[in-house]
Amino acid sequence: MSNLSTIISGQFVRCVTEKKDRYKRWLVTCYIGKLDINENMVVNGNAISYMSKKYKKTENDAKKVNARTWAGEFKLPSEWRKLKKK
Numbered sequence: 001m002s003n004l005s006t007i008i009s010g011q012f013v014r015c016v017t018e019k020k021d022r023y024k025r026w027l028v029t030c031y032i033g034k035l036d037i038n039e040n041m042v043v044n045g046n047a048i049s050y051m052s053k054k055y056k057k058t059e060n061d062a063k064k065v066n067a068r069t070w071a072g073e074f075k076l077p078s079e080w081r082k083l084k085k086k
Contacts, residue, residue, distance in 0.1 A: 015031070044067055046069065
């Protein structure tokens with residue numbers, strides 16, 4: 001599976017509320033059946049595990065095989081913004 005629209009493709013998506021982050025935003029995990037959509041996005045290099053330990057191993061595995069985001073040069077958005085301010 002490659003991108004989010006392909007993964008979802010008209011299927012029923014169930015999202016489970018976990019907790020709020022320090023900015024009081026809800027953190028959720030979304031599923032299609034037993035498939036963790038969040039993890040699937042990370043493993044395929046379509047998302048990063050920013051500020052979360054939950055998918056860090058999955059992200060490291062994606063980096064090792066140069067999955068999408070990791071195929072070229074990549075900077076976290078926060079790093080990119082810092083460089084653009086200079």
